[in-house]
Amino acid sequence: MQTENKDEMREKILEAALKRFTHYGAAKTTMNEIADDLHCSKASLYYYFPDKNAMHLAALEKIGEAYFQEMEKESRHVKSASKALQRIIEIREVFVKKFCRLEIFKLMRNGSDLLQEEMIKAKKREVALHAAIIKAGVAAGEFKVKHIDQTAELLVQCMMGLRFSVPDHVRQDMELDDELFAKVIEKQKQLLEIFIKGIKA
Missing domain, CATH: 1.10.10.60 (Homeodomain-like)
Incomplete structure (x- = not known):
């Protein structure tokens, strides 16, 4: 009790x-x-x-878990793999807009080893759920992909890369304002459209 x-x-x-x-x-x-x-x-x-940083990290973990649960729901019930991949971007957009003030990059700058470990785990989890969606697309004859895990990893890396390459200059705080975030999301949607055309069966 x-x-x-x-x-x-x-x-x-x-x-x-x-x-x-x-x-x-x-x-x-x-x-x-x-x-x-x-x-x-x-x-x-x-x-x-023990301190505010530990509370900040715990808050990020809580939000991160909710975020992944929402995305994993999409990866478990795939009717159209293309639409599921598009839905992942929509989920990301909603969560980032809602929790953009959580200042994740501030914690990263503080050199938290624990956060770095969590970021690595999060990336692996995101690759796995993308792989599950692509695998479902292959099974349904929607996609033609030989190396599913590598393809999923490449897609996630490209999406993450846009987060840092869309801004004209890299700011020290690395946090995105609404305008820059909207540009990143738009580029992610464009990239996904090209990516899906490339793996369509």
């Missing part, structure tokens, strides 16, 4: 942190503000998270 209460309190803290992070940005949010929102002491927060 006590474990459940601890888990519940941790979730409440993360929910409160996410509200603040998504509205004001993680950098402008203080532990005092989160504690005030929850009507608890700052010490209570430190019982669950």
Whole structure:
């Protein structure tokens, strides 16, 4: 029972942190503000998270899990592989717009080894779900692909590459504003259209 209460309190803290992070940005949010929102002491927060960076990382993990679950739903119920791949971009667009103030690149600059490990896992997971969609497309006769895993990895790498190559110059903070993000999404959609034509059966 006590474990459940601890888990519940941790979730409440993360929910409160996410509200603040998504509205004001993680950098402008203080532990005092989160504690005030929850009507608890700052010490209570430190019982669950050693510092704000750890809370920030946990918030990113929570959002990341929801993001992947949404995408994996698409990879499990494929009627049209082409449409499923397009839907992945739409899911990405919704999540990034909603959680763009989470400042993931700020954490990356801070040199968190744990975050780097999580990023590697996330990339592998994204490649796997793209591979599942492409495999379903091959099985349905929609796609003609010999090396499914390599093709999925190439697609994910190209999509990620646009994130860094679309801006005219690489800014130090690496966070995208709405206008740049819209350009990246548009380029991703164009790339996917070309990619799908290339693997159509």
